[in-house]
Amino acid sequence: MRHLFLILTFVFRDFSKARVVFSLVIFSLAIASTSILATNSILAGFQEMLSKGVKGWIGDILIIPTEEKPSIEHANDIVSDIKTLQYVDAVSVRSSAEGTFKYKDKMSSPFSLIGIDTLAEAYTTGLPSTVIKGRFLDTTMDSESIILGLNFADSFIGGPYDGSSLAVGEKIQFIHNDGSVKEYTIKGIIDGKNFLANFSAMLQKEEAEKISLERRNSSILVKVSDESKIEEVKKTIAQRHPGVIVHNWIEESGYVEGIMQTVYFITSLISSLLIFSVFFIIAIVIFINISQKKRQIGIMKSMGATTSFIVSIYVLESILYFIFSFLFGLLLFSIIHTYSNAHSVALLIGDFHTILDWGKNILYFFILLLSAFLGGLIPAYFASKQKIIDTIRSA
Amino acid sequence: MSEPIIQFKNVTKIYSGSDVSSTLALNGIDLDIYPNEFVAITGSSGSGKSTILNLIGLLDDPTSGEILYNGKNIHRLNEQEKNMFRLQSIGFIFQFFNLIDNYTALENIIFQLELQGKNYNQSKEKALEILHYLHLENQAHLYPKNLSGGEQQRVAIGRALAKESPFIIADEPTAHLDSKNSQDVMDIFLHIQKTFRRTLILVTHEPAQAKLADRQIVIRDGKVAEIIPKNIA
Numbered sequence: 001m002r003h004l005f006l007i008l009t010f011v012f013r014d015f016s017k018a019r020v021v022f023s024l025v026i027f028s029l030a031i032a033s034t035s036i037l038a039t040n041s042i043l044a045g046f047q048e049m050l051s052k053g054v055k056g057w058i059g060d061i062l063i064i065p066t067e068e069k070p071s072i073e074h075a076n077d078i079v080s081d082i083k084t085l086q087y088v089d090a091v092s093v094r095s096s097a098e099g100t101f102k103y104k105d106k107m108s109s110p111f112s113l114i115g116i117d118t119l120a121e122a123y124t125t126g127l128p129s130t131v132i133k134g135r136f137l138d139t140t141m142d143s144e145s146i147i148l149g150l151n152f153a154d155s156f157i158g159g160p161y162d163g164s165s166l167a168v169g170e171k172i173q174f175i176h177n178d179g180s181v182k183e184y185t186i187k188g189i190i191d192g193k194n195f196l197a198n199f200s201a202m203l204q205k206e207e208a209e210k211i212s213l214e215r216r217n218s219s220i221l222v223k224v225s226d227e228s229k230i231e232e233v234k235k236t237i238a239q240r241h242p243g244v245i246v247h248n249w250i251e252e253s254g255y256v257e258g259i260m261q262t263v264y265f266i267t268s269l270i271s272s273l274l275i276f277s278v279f280f281i282i283a284i285v286i287f288i289n290i291s292q293k294k295r296q297i298g299i300m301k302s303m304g305a306t307t308s309f310i311v312s313i314y315v316l317e318s319i320l321y322f323i324f325s326f327l328f329g330l331l332l333f334s335i336i337h338t339y340s341n342a343h344s345v346a347l348l349i350g351d352f353h354t355i356l357d358w359g360k361n362i363l364y365f366f367i368l369l370l371s372a373f374l375g376g377l378i379p380a381y382f383a384s385k386q387k388i389i390d391t392i393r394s395a
Numbered sequence: 396m397s398e399p400i401i402q403f404k405n406v407t408k409i410y411s412g413s414d415v416s417s418t419l420a421l422n423g424i425d426l427d428i429y430p431n432e433f434v435a436i437t438g439s440s441g442s443g444k445s446t447i448l449n450l451i452g453l454l455d456d457p458t459s460g461e462i463l464y465n466g467k468n469i470h471r472l473n474e475q476e477k478n479m480f481r482l483q484s485i486g487f488i489f490q491f492f493n494l495i496d497n498y499t500a501l502e503n504i505i506f507q508l509e510l511q512g513k514n515y516n517q518s519k520e521k522a523l524e525i526l527h528y529l530h531l532e533n534q535a536h537l538y539p540k541n542l543s544g545g546e547q548q549r550v551a552i553g554r555a556l557a558k559e560s561p562f563i564i565a566d567e568p569t570a571h572l573d574s575k576n577s578q579d580v581m582d583i584f585l586h587i588q589k590t591f592r593r594t595l596i597l598v599t600h601e602p603a604q605a606k607l608a609d610r611q612i613v614i615r616d617g618k619v620a621e622i623i624p625k626n627i628a
Contacts, residue, residue, distance in 0.1 A: 009497075009502070013497035017496075301481070302481060307474070309510075388453075388455070
């Protein structure tokens with residue numbers, strides 16, 4: 001610490017004497033830092049996109065009957081109980097009816113028509129905000145009103161994902177499994193950014209129950225106020241109501257976890273390789289620098305400079321290389337991040353944009369700092385241990 | 396006569412080559428150097444005279460024998476003690492000046508003083524005094540590359556002088572200087588030795604410079620061939 005000013009002066013003079021090399025090193029390390037920040041923000045972006053899609057369809061927690069039962073018994077009691085739990089924001093109950101849809105001469109495959117509580121749904125899943133054409137269901141609408149998922153509406157006309165789909169105001173028939181037929185008017189099309197939501201058809205809960213009571217109260221959706229308490233609320237519900245199956249949103253959509261694990265693996269792999277590249281770039285730069293300054297190291301040692309003094313010079317140099325490049329990398333990343341947020345990429349599973357994950361970025365900052373420290377320490381330590389006479393003669 | 400400040404006792408130095416051949420640089424040398432003495436070590440190229448300085452300066456280790464400083468074997472010191480010895484006890488002046496390129500003339504001296512634990516302001520004040528003494532005050536803020544050879548060597552002398560070490564060792568300090576600068580450097584050495592009462596050990600090829608010393612030690616084939624007192628030289 002006593003010699004910090006002395007060392008800093010030495011290091012900054014070193015930088016200023018080799019400005020081109022300094023700039024190139026900073027630039028290459030900045031690219032590595034940007035890549036690490038970007039891969040993390042891509043992972044966070046994917047995570048948010050997928051979770052938003054699933055939560056926008058089923059909420060945070062989904063309660064379903066056990067396999068042998070089509071509906072949840074005593075659903076109203078369970079809902080009343082859940083509403084008393086801490087961290088529970090909203091609860092919504094869905095019913096369903098099995099059958100097929102028919103539009104003109106085209107039939108859908110067997111399908112589950114979903115009856116929703118429109119008011120509760122708004123607080124639990126946010127489905128009303130996903131309407132892209134027409135409007136969402138409400139209690140003022142007549143009993144023949146229906147809303148369709150984007151891809152389901154698309155499947156009746158033209159090829160898949162070709163942009164042509166059933167329009168608001170058109171009529172579609174639902175043929176229940178018992179053979180009864182009912183005609184519905186399409187009031188709205190939703191894009192839930194989720195496969196299940198976009199392949200769905202919804203009407204008022206009471207209407208679904210008029211078609212069939214068999215699947216009345218087939219699921220209960222729960223919205224939790226604090227993300228970190230989802231698991232806790234889920235466990236409480238499962239303990240208090242052992243007659244139902246309770247899943248959190250990740251368990252309910254197994255594919256999300258699969259995608260997330262894959263993306264996590266890829267981004268972690270890229271980040272690890274980049275950390276190694278930062279370590280090697282710094283180690284090589286310091287090694288070359290030391291090789292060129294062997295004589296200078298020998299002179300300083302002959303003057304009485306200690307090993308730790310010599311090592312400090314090059315460790316500080318490598319840390320400064322890293323800090324400057326990380327700041328530059330952060331600047332480059334903020335440009336990418338700003339652009340990504342202004343121009344989200346619309347995918348079938350959601351709108352993708354990068355997300356700033358400060359927790360992970362800080363973690364990676366310290367990991368990179370450690371790799372820079374080691375990248376400077378190792379070559380500097382070995383150089384400082386060389387015999388003075390050999391280093392002085394290396395001129 | 397006072398006790399020797401430096402003693403070589405049967406010191407041998409062998410440089411191991413990459414093949415079977417090795418070079419015997421010093422062959423069982425015995426040597427005494429006394430406080431405040433000006434000693435010139437002379438000899439032909441490869442005779443082993445620079446090796447003596449490297450061993451005294453702890454830049455290299457002997458193959459066998461003992462080198463005592465005030466009765467203590469300096470090559471038995473641990474790394475920390477060796478650093479301390481280099482830092483406090485010896486001022487080393489090299490043939491190629493060996494200034495630190497990143498620092499100005501002033502900073503080269505300040506660097507030495509700060510290594511010794513002095514604060515910046517004290518160091519700067521003392522460094523300026525030394526540069527003034529060496530008539531280098533106008534070159535204080537120049538980097539080594541902007542100084543002439545003579546000026547660089549004077550800064551190197553200033554750096555060694557700043558240490559206030561008991562002895563200064565100089566390895567052919569005028570080898571790369573013209574006669575005018577060589578004369579200036581030798582005048583400075585003599586002045587330092589007389590004014591500041593330092594032990595000065597000078598390795599030189601120049602008979603005229605060697606004659607200025609209190610004693611000349613002639614090295615031949617790694618051995619002390621002759622010791623010539625000043626009045627005889």
